[in-house]
Amino acid sequence: MRPAENIAVEELTEGQARAELARLANAIARANRTYHTEDAPEISDAAYDALKRRNAAIESRFPRLKRADSPSDQIGATPSETFAKLRHAVRMLSLANAFDDADVTDFDARIRSFLNLPADAPLAYTAEPKIDGLSLSLRYENGDLIQAVTRGDGETGENVTQNARTIADIPQRLTSAPEILEVRGEVYMSHADFEALNVRQAEAGAKTFANPRNAAAGSLRQLDATITAARPLKFFAYAWGETSEPLATTQMGAVARLADLGFSTNPLTTLCNTPDEMLETYARIETQRADLGYDIDGVVYKVDDLALQARLGFRATTPRWAIAHKFPAELAWTRLEKIEIQVGRTGALSPVARLHPVTVGGVVVSNATLHNEDYIAGRDSKGAEIRDAKDIRIGDWVQVYRAGDVIPKIANVDLSRRPDSSQPYDFPTKCPECGSDAIREEGDSVRRCSGGLICPAQAVEKLKHFVSRAAFDIEGLGAKQVEMFFVDDLLPIREPADIFTLEARDAANPLQKLKNRDGWGETSATNLFRAIDEKRQIPLNRVIFALGIRHVGEVAAQDLARHYGNWAALTAAIDAARPAEQRHEQAETALRAERQTAQNEGRRARITETRNAVWEADPPLPQPAIEAWNDLIGIDGIGATLAVSLISAFHQPAERASIDRLAAHLRIEEVSRPATDGSLVAGKTVVFTGTLEKMTRAEAKARAEALGAKVAGSVSAKTDLLVAGPGAGSKAKKATELGVETIDEDAWLALIGAA
DNA sequence: GTGCCTCGAGTTCC
DNA sequence: CTCGAGGCAC
Known part of the structure; x- marks a missing residue:
């Protein structure tokens, strides 16, 4: 044997x-x-x-x-x-969504306005069913399939090449293909294959899958490719990443080329010349939906002309030239058993509905978000009613759907089944985790725990944020481990700096070493310490983001890092701007009071006077404070609210001490300005003013940024270049005063054309 | 002052 | 993925 x-x-x-x-x-x-x-x-x-x-x-x-x-x-x-992680040569993006006809006509209008096309100019779109599977990028070099990578976070995905090779729809070799070609599409499973697979799984005593998409995802991500080979996966090609030569000049043409190369492409793909035709195609595909034999969750529209796609470019995570028109979500009724309050890292109290489990769109749902106080009461942020029945109560029968097919939400309440004894939900005014007052600021929709780092929920959530993927991303130290270490008495992690003293404290601890604990061993302990060591050197933007300061997300952190370049300059600027920040807050308080009095007295508020009075009050602000403040809020995308949040975080004594302790353990990498050799405008700060005739402002900004330039709103000493169209006024004057180079639109186009 | 557009924060399930 | 709100252009 x-x-x-x-x-x-x-x-x-x-x-x-x-x-x-x-x-x-x-x-x-x-x-x-x-x-x-x-x-x-x-x-x-x-x-x-x-x-x-x-x-x-x-x-x-x-x-x-x-x-x-x-x-x-x-x-x-x-x-x-x-699975090894692999970086995509060209990012795999997700799509913006449309939920009704108006969103589709808005999409068309937005594109026309961006391209500066009149409403009656011809503009064609493709419409194709949106397959409900998982996206995959296939890389061919000299015709050979060399790599298959899942979407992952769009930047990097998992290497599933061996598994992809077992899928019959994916050619191993292409003839007459470009030297380099990345084909993108969707791996999916047909209804018939899904049901047959579940029968086999059940007979073998193995787990059955909830829906075809999960079955496809589970099958593709098998570690043993022979298991994938036994699973009936299919593939539709509909897009591409890096290519050494253009596939075609239109979307339709490119998809036809993919079909020529031997890929399955979706036969329902249609060319539409007007938004009305797009909506007709949507309606037609929706009627065919049940008979297709595979799951789709909407229709995708794309601008057909690839040159226009290139001009439209991308927003942060989505292309401007495509949108997914989603089918209406499936609904299900169930009973709301309980409302629980979670406390987030900023102290936000978020109500979550615990539901009697119910199947919605192929998945069992037992929780749903209730957003905030007003949502439970049945009002939106402007006080308008958002559903037929006014409020949501414990014990109610509620209608659940999965927004965007993911996040469970409550659409409505069945008042006829509401128990007579039920009471409106009483939203807590104390933090359920630490008992501090939970305060709702004027004009804010969120109630927040005022406990700060005293509140264990906030402290632990901040730590989780600190180790999250876009922040320190420490392998082996995820949310679970953070929670465990947070409550650990022998080897606690209560603040970020504790992470970097973990190994030393463990070594100094004679009683119980980490490696001797249950669930830990020599390997896992040394792996963790090594993973922590790897992150002692870290880019500035990650450190800023990791601090978890309100309003400072990934993008703002990146902007700050690029502007200040290094940690010392950043902290120095924040310290210098502190007096101005206090003056700003005093001015805002004075302004609120003035508005109130003005309203009572039935006169207009004296806004500028009130503001100036505070700024010019004695003692006068030191000049460096004003400069540092103006420099900070002069950064494109950073305004007063964010500046206040940043500066006050650094001047909260406990928080500042914690930040300083952390910084002492780190070698923070300076941010190098983008290389200037790639493009003539890379790393330059550019301001546009006046009327642009060849392109719209949005387009000008997007293209400049794509070339590595920074686009600012106003001219300052930091501005490298002013692009002035006809009708330029004060900005052009200021540029002349400051000696900033000024060019017209044609010169600008020549400059980036040459780049 | 108003109306987009983008970013930040929070959330679910696999 | 969505909502709210900050930032900025008009």
């Missing part, structure tokens, strides 16, 4: 599987030991990965046999991480 280790996972009996899991746990543990304690590992990385993959495959086939000491539970060894 063959030894169990040579038997394919599918063919193992239960007994053989149990023995194999024991053998693999042993072999992996041994490999870990030799890898970490000796210079010469006994097995190659590839062989090690193979052991881990086989272990995971057996565990997924025989979940009951999973061992308590399973290697797949060790930190940094979750199954998804055994």
